[in-house]
Amino acid sequence: MSRRPLVREVPPTSWFFRHPRYLRYMAREVTCIFIGAYCVLLVVGLQRLAAGQASYEAFLAALRSPASIVFHALALVAAVYHAATWFNATQKAMPVQVGEDFLPGTVISGAHYVAWVVLSFVVLFLAGVF
Amino acid sequence: MKQRLVQLEVLRYNPDTDSEASFQRYEVVCQDEWVVLDALNKVKESIDPTLNYRWSCHMAVCGSCGMMINGEPKLACHAFLRDYEGVIRIEPLAHFPIERDLVTAPDDFMEKLKRVKPYLIPQQKRSLDEGENRQTPAQLMKFRQYSMCINCMLCYAACPEYGLTPKFIGPAALTLAHRYNQDSRDAGRAERQEVAATHEGVWECTFVGACSEVCPAHVDPASALQQMKISSSIDWLKEHLMPWGSK
Numbered sequence: 001m002s003r004r005p006l007v008r009e010v011p012p013t014s015w016f017f018r019h020p021r022y023l024r025y026m027a028r029e030v031t032c033i034f035i036g037a038y039c040v041l042l043v044v045g046l047q048r049l050a051a052g053q054a055s056y057e058a059f060l061a062a063l064r065s066p067a068s069i070v071f072h073a074l075a076l077v078a079a080v081y082h083a084a085t086w087f088n089a090t091q092k093a094m095p096v097q098v099g100e101d102f103l104p105g106t107v108i109s110g111a112h113y114v115a116w117v118v119l120s121f122v123v124l125f126l127a128g129v130f
Numbered sequence: 131m132k133q134r135l136v137q138l139e140v141l142r143y144n145p146d147t148d149s150e151a152s153f154q155r156y157e158v159v160c161q162d163e164w165v166v167l168d169a170l171n172k173v174k175e176s177i178d179p180t181l182n183y184r185w186s187c188h189m190a191v192c193g194s195c196g197m198m199i200n201g202e203p204k205l206a207c208h209a210f211l212r213d214y215e216g217v218i219r220i221e222p223l224a225h226f227p228i229e230r231d232l233v234t235a236p237d238d239f240m241e242k243l244k245r246v247k248p249y250l251i252p253q254q255k256r257s258l259d260e261g262e263n264r265q266t267p268a269q270l271m272k273f274r275q276y277s278m279c280i281n282c283m284l285c286y287a288a289c290p291e292y293g294l295t296p297k298f299i300g301p302a303a304l305t306l307a308h309r310y311n312q313d314s315r316d317a318g319r320a321e322r323q324e325v326a327a328t329h330e331g332v333w334e335c336t337f338v339g340a341c342s343e344v345c346p347a348h349v350d351p352a353s354a355l356q357q358m359k360i361s362s363s364i365d366w367l368k369e370h371l372m373p374w375g376s377k
Contacts, residue, residue: 004145005227005235010293018201022290025338093356100267
């Protein structure tokens with residue numbers, strides 16, 4: 001009798017097709033690419049603003065192109081999905097113990113959603129929407 | 131009692147004769163209320179005595195009968211046949227070397243478990259004369275769920291990080307480190323951090339969360355690891371931004 005354990009390798013590029021929970025995880029991770037791309041767009045906008053009025057107006061005109069509108073729509077959906085998945089995960093990372101019990105997870109996640117809404121209104125207020 | 135014909139497709143591997151593992155199909159008449167482990171026992175008793183698998187308690191306490199059932203890490207004693215239709219595919223726990231048939235080699239997990247020092251490390255040794263080391267219910271609740279781990283390794287089989295990067299200390303061992311870190315009677319966190327707060331430790335975890343979804347003891351390893359990341363980050367900030375406050 002010999003000991004010769006068989007090692008089965010995990011396919012490095014296709015493992016996430018093995019179960020829907022892995023696909024959900026990859027969706028959460030992949031949506032951050034849109035958030036990164038939008039950050040780059042904001043930096044480019046700042047750079048154009050610094051370059052002068054003509055440069056900035058050309059940038060604003062480019063934002064109104066169909067391709068830009070499609071990108072913004074996709075980035076918005078991705079950002080909302082990304083934020084929601086992380087807000088839902090906060091209850092695991094930040095449990096709050098009160099006496100012998102823990103606050104329900106929905107309270108922790110809910111507080112993040114409330115903060116999100118409040119901060120969004122603050123940003124809209126600062127942007128002069130109201 | 132209702133009976134049904136159950137078809138099992140079991141991954142077989144004999145280290146003496148095989149270079150690869152292959153599936154073998156069994157058909158066995160089972161009672162409707164049986165679990166997968168009962169079906170395997172029936173196969174071993176009446177069809178194929180050479181089939182190898184581990185089990186002991188048959189009540190989801192010992193953690194011995196972990197295996198992949200239709201691709202999901204499960205305790206075979208906790209997987210009811212009535213919840214499955216068609217052929218049930220049974221494989222050894224993923225991410226562990228196959229010793230023989232459904233028996234895997236747990237050596238790597240046992241080694242990692244040892245490294246996180248999963249036991250109380252008190253500040254000062256107490257003599258028996260000093261009596262019980264008391265704890266309030268609130269102090270107990272802080273870590274209680276993490277002490278329910280039965281070391282079944284299902285979380286390792288579910289964790290893609292462990293499968294792709296075997297040096298990862300992994301969910302159950304790190305969760306037990308957290309369990310003792312959270313214990314009011316313990317003072318061993320600094321020793322455990324040498325293993326836990328490393329790239330092989332909590333920082334290898336990318337929060338897939340599969341560990342918590344498959345745990346048969348309702349432990350939440352994903353929460354333990356994220357909390358350890360936060361406390362390790364606070365350690366780092368204190369050390370680099372507030373060196374006067376780190377000790």
